[in-house]
Amino acid sequence: MTPISPGRPRRRSAVLAGAVCALLVTGTALTGCAEDPNEGTNGVGKLSAEQIQSRTRKAAESVDTVRLHGTVVSSGRSYTLDMRLKTEGGIGSVSSGGQTFRLLRIDDELFLKAGAEFWGHAGTGDEGGDGKGGSAADAAAAEKLAAKYVKVPQGDPAYKKFSGFTDKDVLLDGLLTLHGKLATDGHHEQEGVRTIRITGDDGAGGTLDVSLEGTPYPLRLERAGKAGTISFSAWGTDFPLKKPAKDETLDYGKQLPSS
Missing domain, CATH: 2.50.20.20 (outer membrane lipoprotein receptor (LolB), chain A)
Incomplete structure (x- = not known):
């Protein structure tokens, strides 16, 4: 049998291992021939x-x-x-x-970029607002922040x-x-x-x-x-x-x- 070089695919090793197991079959239950799941791994x-x-x-x-x-x-x-x-x-x-x-964070500087809806929900909910993010001024500020x-x-x-x-x-x-x-x-x-x-x-x-x-x-x-x-x-x-x-x-x- 030709020796397997280290660079040969793992699949071929498994095929040959299976062939060796097949040669050992004697009509009784075979033990010890299952493929090692750790073969070829980092261990x-x-x-x-x-x-x-x-x-x-x-x-x-x-x-x-x-x-x-x-x-x-x-x-x-x-x-x-x-x-x-x-x-x-x-x-x-x-x-x-x-x-x-x-x-985006670089060292101690943190930047946040979000849409106007995100900043609108961060509003204070002052009276006179639409109930979904504050006043008209808040909405205008949200549009500015969104960009x-x-x-x-x-x-x-x-x-x-x-x-x-x-x-x-x-x-x-x-x-x-x-x-x-x-x-x-x-x-x-x-x-x-x-x-x-x-x-x-x-x-x-x-x-x-x-x-x-x-x-x-x-x-x-x-x-x-x-x-x-x-x-x-x-x-x-x-x-x-x-x-x-x-x-x-x-x-x-x-x-x-x-x-």
Whole structure:
């Protein structure tokens, strides 16, 4: 039999392994010839759930960039995210309650861009308004804000709330935590990539799919308590972060309209 070179496809290895097993059949039940699901992988599928979680956290921390998209439920509200994050900031979109807005953070500067309807709902609801976002003056202000990237003051409550969506370390630290007793839950596949799944409290504390190919990055998370599902991709793939032009930016001052 011709030896298999290291560069030969995994499929051929599996075929030959099956042929060897077939030659060993003697009419009795055959054991030990099933294909190893960890063959050709990075090996984390052989580790304990605790070790896998440790490896995937280290992998996530080892690179500066990631893309995440999916849903997160926080304080009773559901947010749909599509964010690209790096050490010094992030950019992307967030949707909640029928409203969609863009976020851009570079170091300590946070910019928010949204439609007039978003800013209209952030109005004060003064008497004389239409009941859907404040007075005519509020509506005019909303139209003005809608055309710009609005710089969010660091002292504004919105800064802390929205900047968290652009902070890689904060998001991953919260998202990659499974609750309860950890266990492995078999081999799976995400977007064509083989994974090993770990769970907390048999899934009640969340589930996490970790790549078995290359670096053991986290690929898909189901949060505990049905608090959303997030997919991770583009680990280590750089992207540009650039401030919006001055004529596209509006500095609202010390505080945004309260929502």
